[in-house]
Amino acid sequence: MFKRILIANRGEIAVRIVRACRELDIETVAIYSEADRESLHVKYADHAYLVGPSPSTQSYLAIDRVLDVAKKSGADAVHPGYGFLAENSEFARACREAGITFIGPSPRVIDEMGDKVKARATMKAAGIPVVPGSEVLSSEEEVASAAASVGYPFMLKAVAGGGGKGLRLVRSSREIPSAFRAVRSEAAASFGDSRLYIERYLDRPRHVEVQILADRHGKVIHLYDRECSIQRRHQKIIEECPAPALDYRAQRNIGRIAIQGARAVRYVGVGTLEFLLDRHMNFYFLEMNTRLQVEHAVTERVVGIDLVKAQIEVAAGAYLPWRQRHIKPTGHAIECRIYAEDPENDFMPCPGKIEGLRLPEGLGVRNDCGVYEGAEVPIHYDPMIAKLIVWGEDRVEAIVRMRRALREYQIRGIKTNIPFHQWILRHPRFMAGEFNTGFIDDEYRTMRKEEIFPHKDIALASAAIAALRREQERAVRMLQRGVAEKSRWRDVGRRASLRSIPGFSGRGSKG
Numbered sequence: 001m002f003k004r005i006l007i008a009n010r011g012e013i014a015v016r017i018v019r020a021c022r023e024l025d026i027e028t029v030a031i032y033s034e035a036d037r038e039s040l041h042v043k044y045a046d047h048a049y050l051v052g053p054s055p056s057t058q059s060y061l062a063i064d065r066v067l068d069v070a071k072k073s074g075a076d077a078v079h080p081g082y083g084f085l086a087e088n089s090e091f092a093r094a095c096r097e098a099g100i101t102f103i104g105p106s107p108r109v110i111d112e113m114g115d116k117v118k119a120r121a122t123m124k125a126a127g128i129p130v131v132p133g134s135e136v137l138s139s140e141e142e143v144a145s146a147a148a149s150v151g152y153p154f155m156l157k158a159v160a161g162g163g164g165k166g167l168r169l170v171r172s173s174r175e176i177p178s179a180f181r182a183v184r185s186e187a188a189a190s191f192g193d194s195r196l197y198i199e200r201y202l203d204r205p206r207h208v209e210v211q212i213l214a215d216r217h218g219k220v221i222h223l224y225d226r227e228c229s230i231q232r233r234h235q236k237i238i239e240e241c242p243a244p245a246l247d248y249r250a251q252r253n254i255g256r257i258a259i260q261g262a263r264a265v266r267y268v269g270v271g272t273l274e275f276l277l278d279r280h281m282n283f284y285f286l287e288m289n290t291r292l293q294v295e296h297a298v299t300e301r302v303v304g305i306d307l308v309k310a311q312i313e314v315a316a317g318a319y320l321p322w323r324q325r326h327i328k329p330t331g332h333a334i335e336c337r338i339y340a341e342d343p344e345n346d347f348m349p350c351p352g353k354i355e356g357l358r359l360p361e362g363l364g365v366r367n368d369c370g371v372y373e374g375a376e377v378p379i380h381y382d383p384m385i386a387k388l389i390v391w392g393e394d395r396v397e398a399i400v401r402m403r404r405a406l407r408e409y410q411i412r413g414i415k416t417n418i419p420f421h422q423w424i425l426r427h428p429r430f431m432a433g434e435f436n437t438g439f440i441d442d443e444y445r446t447m448r449k450e451e452i453f454p455h456k457d458i459a460l461a462s463a464a465i466a467a468l469r470r471e472q473e474r475a476v477r478m479l480q481r482g483v484a485e486k487s488r489w490r491d492v493g494r495r496a497s498l499r500s501i502p503g504f505s506g507r508g509s510k511g
Contacts (some may be wrong), residue, residue: 011080012370014041020308033059035378077101086291103315126264133199158187161197164234205276210258239295244433298333338386343420351379355413359407364391
């Protein structure tokens with residue numbers, strides 16, 4: 001096992017990795033920029049080193065500086081977290097050449113899966129369905145030619161894209177020139193790679209992904225599925241495990257396909273295969289993330305496996321102690337990403353000093369937080385400052401518990417998206433599980449702000465309770481038909497009770 005690990009990241013994920021290392025009795029080394037001198041991960045780690053000025057290009061993304069600190073600190077491994085250098089094959093190679101273990105897959109796999117066109121070809125060859133699309137395109141004329149076979153509308157995407165960057169929806173040939181220029185420019189700036197390709201646009205799909213864990217000795221297991229369809233500007237903001245969209249048969253099928261895809265690239269470590277699910281329950285490979293996901297916590301809570309510790313142990317050469325039949329999901333977990341942004345002002349970032357902080361507590365509540373009272377939230381980085389994760393014995397209980405936890409969550413000094421989460425968690429479509437990637441565009445953009453803020457809309461709350469009642473009645477009907485013995489609804493039908501909702505007496509809603 002490693003003696004000392006350098007964490008090439010910041011914020012809540014750096015704190016999360018430190019905690020896992022302490023349970024494994026491993027020393028930790030934090031790096032920080034000038035803007036992060038007083039950050040929580042710096043205070044929490046065993047050792048901390050300044051790595052550069054505030055801009056990430058001169059600090060967290062500077063490979064030579066990060067490796068210099070790794071050598072100076074005596075670290076024998078590097079954990080990249082997610083973002084920054086986590087999917088940078090050049091960094092993984094540099095670690096290997098320096099005799100330092102990179103906690104993640106091989107540079108070859110990072111390259112193959114980071115190139116979306118190569119990833120599509122690899123998965124297609126492995127028998128995994130992919131969204132119809134094109135090869136690499138280098139001009140507007142080639143895009144127009146490819147569109148003739150793929151069809152309109154289509155998504156114009158960066159080959160090296162990810163995180164909601166480097167993509168545009170194109171509905172007609174007139175939009176190709178402006179979309180081409182915009183995506184190519186963003187791709188070059190964000191990924192240093194201006195190559196593009198197109199994919200057929202699936203209208204209002206659901207976004208479902210499967211967590212993979214593989215060791216160096218050929219064993220691959222999946223840790224079930226997550227749903228990430230609640231997105232804003234192609235960025236996930238709420239995730240659930242297991243995915244409400246999948247029934248028992250679809251869950252088994254997508255898990256099998258995910259293992260097949262991981263084996264096709266000889267994957268090692270923690271990774272995620274992402275799929276789009278259309279209205280007819282057909283799923284298509286979207287991409288593979290060769291790193292720990294932001295939403296890994298909901299999987300941990302449902303399957304009972306610490307993914308960060310498993311990731312470290314696999315990197316050290318350990319065998320996975322589990323077989324697929326040992327992995328049994330229990331209950332339901334939901335995660336809300338907490339951002340320092342103003343939802344009433346087009347979600348503009350809201351940096352500043354946190355003057356007051358009270359985190360929610362209680363049964364089934366977990367806080368992955370990267371800030372503290374008195375901390376300064378800098379403008380230089382992603383505005384996500386924390387993640388709130390709750391668990392319930394079924395989806396109904398998880399929703400009610402998350403609503404309670406969000407109500408307790410208090411941050412003073414800056415604005416956050418907590419009110420936005422409260423609105424989503426009370427929405428009838430969300431509560432009934434009837435949503436897709438267009439949910440926010442369909443619902444939020446068409447509502448007046450006074451309908452969302454403050455959060456005491458009696459009519460909407462009553463509608464949410466009615467949706468929950470329909471969900472329960474549906475579960476009961478499925479039980480009566482004998483279907484629920486092989487579906488997620490069995491827990492809902494057995495345990496869900498509207499009496500757990502504040503204000504519901506069983507004889508009518510008090511709002």
